[in-house]
Amino acid sequence: MDAISINNARLRFGETAALDGVSLSIPQNKCFGIVGESGSGKTTLMRAILGLQKLDQGDIRILGNPLVHSRAARKQRANFIQPIFQDPAASLSPRSRIRTLMNEVATVLKEPLATTDERLRVILNRLGLSQSVVDKYPHEISGGQARRVAIARALLMRPSILVADEPTAGLDVSVQGDLLNLLQDIRRSEKITLVVISHNLAIVRLIAENAIVMRAGKVVEGGDVGSLFRSPREAYTRELLAAWPSITQAGPPARLVDVQDHGELGL
Numbered sequence: 001m002d003a004i005s006i007n008n009a010r011l012r013f014g015e016t017a018a019l020d021g022v023s024l025s026i027p028q029n030k031c032f033g034i035v036g037e038s039g040s041g042k043t044t045l046m047r048a049i050l051g052l053q054k055l056d057q058g059d060i061r062i063l064g065n066p067l068v069h070s071r072a073a074r075k076q077r078a079n080f081i082q083p084i085f086q087d088p089a090a091s092l093s094p095r096s097r098i099r100t101l102m103n104e105v106a107t108v109l110k111e112p113l114a115t116t117d118e119r120l121r122v123i124l125n126r127l128g129l130s131q132s133v134v135d136k137y138p139h140e141i142s143g144g145q146a147r148r149v150a151i152a153r154a155l156l157m158r159p160s161i162l163v164a165d166e167p168t169a170g171l172d173v174s175v176q177g178d179l180l181n182l183l184q185d186i187r188r189s190e191k192i193t194l195v196v197i198s199h200n201l202a203i204v205r206l207i208a209e210n211a212i213v214m215r216a217g218k219v220v221e222g223g224d225v226g227s228l229f230r231s232p233r234e235a236y237t238r239e240l241l242a243a244w245p246s247i248t249q250a251g252p253p254a255r256l257v258d259v260q261d262h263g264e265l266g267l
């Protein structure tokens, strides 16, 4: 069974076909990349996958279940698919300490607070965040910390699927690699399906096994990242690659350094 399967997704905003017949299958327990220039429909596709945006046509299945738009279905879905939004502030309430946000998870999962707290302690540790971060308000932490807090919140929900929109946006180049390594490391040890959405081919090439390339709401190309970026069939993919000379000249795909398995998070 695929983690996510999409069949002929169509969605218009006025004259714009944001999704123009998108079909794809995302296998479980792998990292899958969605690449495309700005305006190609990536975020719209993510919102549709999360059930935040209804399609005009087509259907989406998450772990084999048709995506339903009721409130109850949305709550239920949060138990197995979690987003990491491009702007972490979107998932952090400015007036609540981070602890409040984390405590909500105990209520949602109907789990004793002490159990959630213990899982959180392990997750914060794994993400390299100080335990005291939970006493802060969102405006008291850096952009990089906010992104890690958003990842911690998502992981605390024990998802099977994580969908990350531009996970390294706004971060220093020096910490981008660390964050990607961490996501990859967690994906492997927790057997999570990771969907990474980015306009940056370097990120997708480094972290994903398979990817699709989107343009103007359509999937123009797809496959394993090695062949996709080594010998792109579509002119558009070649153009995207040409805009990233360091990648096209890099030869065989660079791999993230192998990170040690730090053991399971006990999610």
Ligand SMILES: Nc1ncnc2c1ncn2[C@@H]1O[C@H](COP(=O)(O)OP(=O)(O)OP(=O)(O)O)[C@@H](O)[C@H]1O
Pocket: 013, 016, 017, 018, 036, 037, 038, 039, 040, 041, 042, 043, 044, 045, 199
């Ligand atoms: N709520 C909306 N109302 C009107 N048009 C929209 C809306 N959301 C997206 N669009 C349009 O749909 C198209 C796809 O947008 P989308 O945000 O999905 O692209 P994207 O690939 O994620 O771009 P970016 O990388 O800049 O975030 C664009 O032409 C955009 O202007």
